[in-house]
Amino acid sequence: MAAPARSRPPHPRPRPVPARMRAGDVLRVGAVGLRTRPLRAFLSALGIAIGIAAMIGVVGISSSSGAEVDRTLSALGTNLLTVSSGTTLMGEAARMPVEAEAMIERIGPVRAASAIGKIGDAKVYRSEEIPEAQTGGISTYAARLDLLSTVGATVHRGTWLNAATERYPAVVLGASAAQRLGVGAVGPDTQVVVGGIRFSVVGVLAPVPLAQELDAAALVGWPVAESRLAFDGHPTTLYTRSDESRLESVRAVLASTANPEAPNEADVSRPSDALAAKQATSQAFAGLLLGVGAVALLVGGVGVANTMVISVLERRAEIGLRRSLGATRGQIRLQFLAESLLLSAVGGAGGIVLGAGVSTGFAAYRGWPAVVPLWATGGGLAATLVIGALAGLYPAVRASRMSPTEALATP
Known part of the structure; x- marks a missing residue:
């Protein structure tokens, strides 16, 4: 009598691989919170803009003043x-x-x-x-x-x-x-x-x-x-x-x-040493004002962090739905981190434009050459991105750790 054939165990189904988010997808998903809550996003970005505008304005006015001193010395001579x-x-x-x-x-x-x-x-x-x-x-x-x-x-x-x-x-x-x-x-x-x-x-x-x-x-x-x-x-x-x-x-x-x-x-x-000393004094005072601008930027970063934490709490159902549909923790983190960076970048860009406009207008009023150093604008934008990343890191991690059932069960 022939031995009965042994049944083979079924092959396990391969786990679906989550789709990778392209850069355009990240931007679109990250901008959802900004579009749905424009007033809150504007006020948070305004805090960042004020800090960056203060820093750019101080550096621009100080540099314009220094350029005027250099121009005066060049015209009058240092000999x-x-x-x-x-x-x-x-x-x-x-x-x-x-x-x-x-x-x-x-x-x-x-x-x-x-x-x-x-x-x-x-x-x-x-x-x-x-x-x-x-x-x-x-x-x-x-x-x-x-x-x-x-x-x-x-x-x-x-x-x-x-x-x-x-x-x-x-x-x-x-x-x-x-x-x-x-x-x-x-x-x-x-x-x-x-x-x-x-x-x-x-x-x-x-x-x-x-x-x-x-x-x-x-x-x-x-x-x-x-x-x-x-x-x-x-x-x-x-x-x-x-x-x-x-x-x-x-x-x-x-x-x-x-x-x-x-x-x-x-x-x-x-006598030209007196003008140089005056310029050095002006730069020391500008350093003090830069500190004030840095404090304003820090306050703006706290505002962004607060906005992102509230956004996570208000969007638990959205987070749970996305997790149920296959979104990974990394994608959830990336979504909220991108939203924070976009919010800070908008505020930083506005602050750069505002600060450059203020320093240029003041220099024109005083008859100085308008100078806004490139390193100041680049450094301002980099500072906003760093602030945005730090401000959005905790809310993004918190959102990614929510389980789908917990998030969907939240009223």
């Missing part, structure tokens, strides 16, 4: 050195020799030299009716004719002193001095009182970045200062232009050349 009268060992005001300017001109690398001399007793008033105590902080200086070309100054209204007017009661006012005196027009009929004598205002200077002491000054000719204002002829500040390559060597000998008997009583400075 200007000044020698000023210091103080004696007894604390009294020192005096440079009358020949100091001529001695400095003998230094080989010095291309130009000029001088001003302060006339301490010559107070400046709009008229004789002004009380003596109300000087407005305006100082009177005797000035050489080549002063403007040496310091890089320009005349805003009127003319500069010449060989004729330097011998007569004619005065050129600095920018802030003219404003304090209320002088708007120039000419023979516009007069101010200098040292008790009426002087005609022949010109008004534009602000002088490298010689700011001239902004609050009344400048008269050297000869008329000696003949009418009892000026002693001693310069108080000397301005020199030197070869850029030999600037430091000139700087080393300026004090001893200007005042050979007491070099320690002469102060040598480089």
Whole structure:
């Protein structure tokens, strides 16, 4: 009798392989939450946008300010050195020799030299009716004719002193001095009182970045200062232009050349260093504002995280349905992570546009060159993506861990 045939066990059915989500699918699925809840998405993106706009705006304005300083230095030059009268060992005001300017001109690398001399007793008033105590902080200086070309100054209204007017009661006012005196027009009929004598205002200077002491000054000719204002002829500040390559060597000998008997009583400075220090101060303040922008960005990231957590709680039924239809945990994670990244990217793009617009508009208002560094915009966008990934990571993991039955049973 033949043995009965043995039954073979049925082959196990192969488990279905979940379909892989392409990039377009990820974007479409991730955008579902944004489309269905536009107001919430807008408010969350707004938090990110404010933080990025603050950072881009601070960097852009700071960079534009630095570009303006660089442009000013390029136009005025960084080879200007000044020698000023210091103080004696007894604390009294020192005096440079009358020949100091001529001695400095003998230094080989010095291309130009000029001088001003302060006339301490010559107070400046709009008229004789002004009380003596109300000087407005305006100082009177005797000035050489080549002063403007040496310091890089320009005349805003009127003319500069010449060989004729330097011998007569004619005065050129600095920018802030003219404003304090209320002088708007120039000419023979516009007069101010200098040292008790009426002087005609022949010109008004534009602000002088490298010689700011001239902004609050009344400048008269050297000869008329000696003949009418009892000026002693001693310069108080000397301005020199030197070869850029030999600037430091000139700087080393300026004090001893200007005042050979007491070099320690002469102060040598480089005005462009003050502008560079101002730029450094501005950058330090910008760093503080960047910190504020970073805090605002962090607050925006918390808003995104909160939105995503609420979205997961509200969409449990959707998560359960997708899991029942074969979606894997990884796909669920990817969906909510993509939604968080999209939300942050929208906010970051808006913040970049807003920050660049603010910095460009402010630079245009101040007359600065508009500079928005590429690294700032790229870094801002990268920061938003990092914030979005961190903000969406926990909600995405939480959504992926929901079982289909748990999610579908949730009311």
